[in-house]
Amino acid sequence: MKSQDIQLNYKISVNFDYRLIFSEGVFSKDNSTLDKILNEGSAQGGRPRSLVFLDEGLSLAHPGLRKKIEDYFFHYRESLTLTGSPLLIPGGEKSKQNISLFKWVIESIQNANICRHSYVIVVGGGSVIDLVCFAASIVHRGIRQIRIPSTVLAQDDAGIGIKNGIDAFNQKNFLGSFYPPFAVINDAQLLSTLSQENWISGIAEAVKVALIKDPEFFDWILKNLYPLKNRNLEAIRKLIQRCAELHLLHIRTSGDPFEMESARPLDFGHWTAHKLETLSDYTIPHGHAVATGMILDLFYSKRMGWTSAADVEKISNCLSQLGFTLWQPLLLKKNPKTLRYLILDGLNEFKEHLGGILNITLLKRVGEPFQVQQIEEDQIIAAIDEFRNETT
């Protein structure tokens, strides 16, 4: 540094208000929650304006929902403005790869004249939320967002965080931002039409967060495997609420909500999961891929002498009893040119995504995560074999 240099170091602190709400029948006329929330924002000389995006799959499963949303805003017309009929948008992982869809969302926000004090409301699964919230986060440098997630996975994990994004260049979430939503409203009534596969998918993320953060919560899950699997609403509500709280606690207290450092403790089981999803062309749902990813990492950790066989068995049994097929044949698929397992490429991709340093979360025992900076290739291959032999 030259002697005449002047260096001024500043800290810039930004505070976001984040409202996490659990309500029932959020678009029923006798439920004023949404009306109240939308009017909590600072005044803008009139009724707050809202543009609603509605997941097409959800709309098909709940044929009256779109009309119900319109009726809700009509009922509260003294205090709310809906800019037009809710816009239907295709959901699922593939939507995040669709750049035209992303552009259409931006155009729709522009057409509706949504300003920084108006709202974009998105009702749907995690992919639709990611896509719409990313678009809203870059219009006018960020428009207020209300997330109303409609799957277990979105209500307890994907939809309640502060990240968003779309895929590009064959990389998951290559484009995206950190942008805390104005509010998240979890409504268990929206879950009623989920397929069983998607129902349990969200439970895998709750198991994950319990394993990392809260042994008591894991014990509670073990005691409630039957009601959780069999769609008991009271049980799933409790699971979602605890899981969502643990996520928000992590975001608030980690000291690094925008993930400027390398640690990602919540990504337990995720390097395998991301790769399995891509290799399967997204036919393996996210939670199922995470279940497999956690078990693979546990088998690896057992081989390395870090986790007991009893703990690995207890966690495997938990996931099996919830209905997960843990072993995925794709784990063994070899690249014909190199004879390497394709799954191993996931490690490098995860490394680049994290920012150059590999940081894999493993588990000593329930509630005791730790980080490793490398995975030994011959040991992970041996772990894959052991995984197959012991679970099939």
Place this chain on the structure above:
Amino acid sequence: MKSQDIQLNYKISVNFDYRLIFSEGVFSKDNSTLDKILNEGSAQGGRPRSLVFLDEGLSLAHPGLRKKIEDYFFHYRESLTLTGSPLLIPGGEKSKQNISLFKWVIESIQNANICRHSYVIVVGGGSVIDLVCFAASIVHRGIRQIRIPSTVLAQDDAGIGIKNGIDAFNQKNFLGSFYPPFAVINDAQLLSTLSQENWISGIAEAVKVALIKDPEFFDWILKNLYPLKNRNLEAIRKLIQRCAELHLLHIRTSGDPFEMESARPLDFGHWTAHKLETLSDYTIPHGHAVATGMILDLFYSKRMGWTSAADVEKISNCLSQLGFTLWQPLLLKKNPKTLRYLILDGLNEFKEHLGGILNITLLKRVGEPFQVQQIEEDQIIAAIDEFRNETT
């Protein structure tokens, strides 16, 4: 709100480190500032990697600069990695309207395999900085950015903030984000080739911030009109440093760095400025438009009885002596269909940009800004007439 609702209110706090550096000859081999800054970031298992974007106009004016940047990284090759030759990018306001250019920046970042712990360095004027930093802020949800602004305007205003953006749908900064750069390095040597028009353009923003925030600084400017106008390097360095510090002070202490509320005290003179720039197809440079915008608002404020004639005259004289042509004939151009002044549309556009509420900063006297929530149309038209009569 339904009685069984649960509402959890959280605060999410995010802290950014922001380094503002004044150095000379930042790409001279004997200047280790950039090397030091790039190595201040958290480790990534090797030498930090950098991708450099270089403003084409700057490169033309400083023909050796691109090679000099390459030589710099070669000299520091033990501790730095350059991903490739600096990429030339066209500058000026029109670049921000070019969505293909924006896509090309994203593709270039992807091609260079820039991760979240690598750097995008941008050397150029405010528009190139806005464009490149917006792209970098959404790749992998935000890549570290180093801004090296090359105009007076970029060094004291446009380049030292935390905003970025591009234009879309004929609206300035329709897309963009708030993303504090890792560092800003101001190097007065880069200013030597600026046209006189661009040289004084940046001084207008310093006059603005002095008028709003720092009467002593305004007095200093009044005493240094001749050296400032005549490109005395010592004077311009002092002006840039004080102006940049006042900006950062505002961002840090306003309590609202991401502008979630409506107030924009730094936008004094800017509603007229934005509109004048568009109406002139960007032939009126930003600082010149701001100078005109401030004087129009002062004439309005004088008519309303809020500002003394003496203050308006003092500020007008200051700007005139710096070389600004204050009266712009475009202020009078009428829309043939409506007979309305086109400039008045700027008020509505500014209102939407702010988020639905008009908030115009005016000046009681130097150092005493205040906000009004409306502008009376007949009075502003009368102010335009008075402005023309008194300054032409």
